[in-house]
Structure formats: C-alpha cells, structure tokens
C-alpha cells in the first residue's frame with residue numbers, strides 16, 4: 001500500500017489501516033496472519049519511505065551497524081510474534097555456535113524490563129539480538145528499528161553512548177513508521193485483538209515463555225500485557241483513531 005506525497009497524513013493512515021483490516025479479516029485464525037501483517041507493514045514502510053524521502057540526503061545507517069540498539073524498542077504484537085518465531089526456529093542453531101538466545105532474552109528482560117526510555121538509555125544494555133555488532137534478526141526487525149535512521153554515524157554513536165549531542169535523524173522515517181505502526185494498531189483494535197505497544201525484549205520473553213501465546217492473542221487475550229509500554233496511553237490513542245476514522 002503506497003500513498004503519494006500529495007495525500008494527507010490522515011488519508012495515508014486510513015488507507016493503510018484499511019489494508020491491514022482486510023488482511024486480518026481474510027486471514028484471522030490462520031497460521032500465516034502474523035507473517036502477512038508484518039510483511040505488509042515492512043513493505044509498506046519501505047515503499048512509502050522511498051516515496052516520501054525522495055530528494056533527501058543519504059542516510060548513514062547500514063545493515064552492519066548496531067549503534068542505536070541500546071535504545072528502548074517498542075513494537076506491536078504481530079511484530080513480537082514474528083520475532084519469537086524467528087528465535088524459536090533458530091535458537092538451536094545459534095546455541096551450537098555458543099549464542100544462547102533464549103537465555104540472553106530472559107536475562108535482558110530481568111535486567112531492563114519496565115525501564116523508561118531514559119532509564120534504558122542510561123543502562124546502555126545492548127539488545128540481546130546483537131551478535132558481533134550485527135542484528136541477527138535484521139530481516140524481521142520491528143518497525144521501530146527500521147524507522148530510526150540517522151544522517152551522521154559519529155553523532156549517532158555518541159548519542160547512543162549517552163553523550164549530550166544532537167543526532168540528525170530522518171523525520172521522514174519517523175513519520176512513515178508512526179503512520180504504519182499506528183495504522184496497524186488501529187486495525188488490530190477494530191478486530192478486537194490486543195493492539196498495545198510493547199517493550200520488545202520483555203514481550204519477546206513473554207511470547208517465548210508461553211507455548212500458546214500466539215493462540216491466546218488470536219483469541220483476543222493479551223499474553224504480552226506484562227511488557228506493555230506504561231507511557232503509551234491506549235485510551236488517548238483509541239480516541240485519536242476514532243477521530244481520524246480508522
């Protein structure tokens with residue numbers, strides 16, 4: 001789903017949310033729902049960023065940089081379940097190479113679960129999915145990771161270390177990420193599915209710890225509730241979605 005630069009943010013939001021709603025309506029309860037929603041979100045993000053960012057300076061980000069992966073990452077339930085599937089499928093292969101993913105994720109949850117964005121920045125705790133300065137889940141990384149795009153690597157690294165520097169980041173990436181993520185949340189809400197925003201490490205640990213977490217979520221429960229972002233106001237967000245008509 002792509003939208004031209006002439007469309008308003010509200011049009012972009014409604015059209016994207018409607019497309020997510022169609023996918024949920026046609027695939028609800030089927031095993032491919034999570035992967036399809038995430039593919040739609042990631043493709044929609046990439047394609048719309050390309051349209052909206054046309055003519056802007058080149059980014060400093062590349063796939064082999066994990067400088068910003070000490071920030072708090074938030075994601076929707078489908079993104080969490082996609083990551084959980086990636087970890088479940090690959091955990092044994094990584095363990096053979098000495099990378100104990102499940103333990104890393106559980107340890108990270110214990111160490112940083114419940115921290116605010118500022119506390120997480122101070123903690124300088126690396127995402128457990130980094131190995132050798134690479135994101136091992138790069139292809140299935142959440143929208144929030146995709147939407148944090150910097151124009152200056154040195155400043156980005158300094159900011160991630162907690163230094164008081166201004167890092168020029170792409171407002172276009174932040175904007176498109178916000179529209180796509182909120183459009184997905186609005187569609188999940190209309191479908192009666194848990195539609196909150198979760199801290200990735202904690203929610204991933206929830207999803208990996210309960211074998212039936214995905215089935216619980218599909219049935220309308222919220223098995224990731226413990227990792228909900230406290231400062232994301234569901235009531236306010238719901239009212240905003242209603243006001244925009246999504």
Ligand code: SF4
Nearest residue numbers: 069127129130135145
């Ligand atoms: S999921 Fe990947 S890109 Fe996102 S914070 Fe973790 S290591 Fe970085």
